[in-house]
Amino acid sequence: MNLDTLAWNADGLMPAIAQDASTGEVLMMAWMNRESLRLTLEQGVAVYFSRSRQALWRKGETSGHTQTVKSVQADCDRDALLLLVHQHGVACHTGRRGCFYFQLDADGEREMTTPQLTHEQMYGGGE
Amino acid sequence: MNLDTLAWNADGLMPAIAQDASTGEVLMMAWMNRESLRLTLEQGVAVYFSRSRQALWRKGETSGHTQTVKSVQADCDRDALLLLVHQHGVACHTGRRGCFYFQLDADGEREMTTPQLTHEQMYGGGE
Numbered sequence: 269m270n271l272d273t274l275a276w277n278a279d280g281l282m283p284a285i286a287q288d289a290s291t292g293e294v295l296m297m298a299w300m301n302r303e304s305l306r307l308t309l310e311q312g313v314a315v316y317f318s319r320s321r322q323a324l325w326r327k328g329e330t331s332g333h334t335q336t337v338k339s340v341q342a343d344c345d346r347d348a349l350l351l352l353v354h355q356h357g358v359a360c361h362t363g364r365r366g367c368f369y370f371q372l373d374a375d376g377e378r379e380m381t382t383p384q385l386t387h388e389q390m391y392g393g394g395e
Numbered sequence: 396m397n398l399d400t401l402a403w404n405a406d407g408l409m410p411a412i413a414q415d416a417s418t419g420e421v422l423m424m425a426w427m428n429r430e431s432l433r434l435t436l437e438q439g440v441a442v443y444f445s446r447s448r449q450a451l452w453r454k455g456e457t458s459g460h461t462q463t464v465k466s467v468q469a470d471c472d473r474d475a476l477l478l479l480v481h482q483h484g485v486a487c488h489t490g491r492r493g494c495f496y497f498q499l500d501a502d503g504e505r506e507m508t509t510p511q512l513t514h515e516q517m518y519g520g521g522e
Contacts, residue, residue: 269503283410283475285421292419294412297475309501341507343494344487348410348424350495360471367470368477374436376396380468 269309271302275347281317282349286359288366289338289352295359296367298325300349305340312337314351331390333357363390396436398429402474408444409476413486415493416465416479422486423494425452427476432467439464441478458517460484490517 276282284300287293298316300308304324307315314335318325328334335353342349360367363383371380403409411427414420425443427435431451434442441462445452455461462480469476487494490510498507 269499269501283424285412285424287421294414294421294477297410297412297470305499306501309499340499341495342497342499342504343424344489344491344496345494346497348495349499350421362471364471367472368468368475369471370469370473372396372432372436372467372469372476374396374433377469 271305273346274305274342275345276302277347279319281319282347284316284349284351286314286335286351286353286355288355290354293366294368295335295353295355295365298327305349308337308351309340314353328356331357331361333359333390335359358384358390361390363387398432400473401432401469402472403429404474406446408446409474411443411476411478413441413462413478413480413482415482417481420493421495422480422482422492425454432476435464435478436467441480455483458484458488460486460517462486485511485517488517490514 281299285297286295301317304315304317314327316325334356338352363385369381407428408426412424413422428444431442431444441454443452461483465479485492490512496508
């Protein structure tokens with residue numbers, strides 16, 4: 269796979285959507301650079317790029333909540349990725365299964381889910 | 396809904412994922428600005444922002460392949476949106492149901508689907 273054929277943005281990044289391969293739930297959206305996509309394709313485990321840390325982000329490295337990647341798809345414009353994953357534990361750093369939990373309406377918003385795990389349960393005493 | 400509470404990027408945009416509310420298929424990823432999200436929430440029909448045209452993009456305005464929006468969700472960081480939609484016709488400008496049709500592997504790629512509609516069937520003689 270020649271990763272230069274994909275349409276990376278000016279920062280060399282691309283949005284990557286992680287969808288639960290079993291339930292279809294959209295778990296999260298993160299970013300990938302060439303190196304993280306290469307590692308993901310080679311290793312079958314999701315590796316993103318953290319824009320805040322400007323470093324590779326091996327999903328679940330700290331929490332153990334890794335994503336086994338079943339398939340990776342690019343879209344028609346080759347500027348977005350969809351990962352079908354088996355999520356071990358939870359995807360969201362808040363302890364929720366998925367990250368999309370604010371339901372928005374014209375009038376306001378509400379939280380649709382509550383955390384399954386506390387911060388300490390996810391990350392131990394550290395961080 | 397105070398749209399200023401969301402984390403728009405430096406260009407005032409945010410990624411928006413459209414997922415088929417019935418099948419769970421992730422159909423496409425596009426971008427929204429405040430105005431397109433406000434219109435989407437008020438009208439219940441997907442309005443994106445076209446980065447290439449730098450203008451509101453009323454999905455399906457030309458093709459008739461609109462998206463009725465059942466719900467809009469923001470993620471934990473409030474910097475990405477998930478739309479659950481009823482897709483009328485096809486989502487992809489190539490005439491495919493969804494945009495994520497390039498399956499990527501370490502060794503190469505393959506197209507997973509073929510167009511259901513020709514360009515002329517989608518857009519008539521125009522464009």
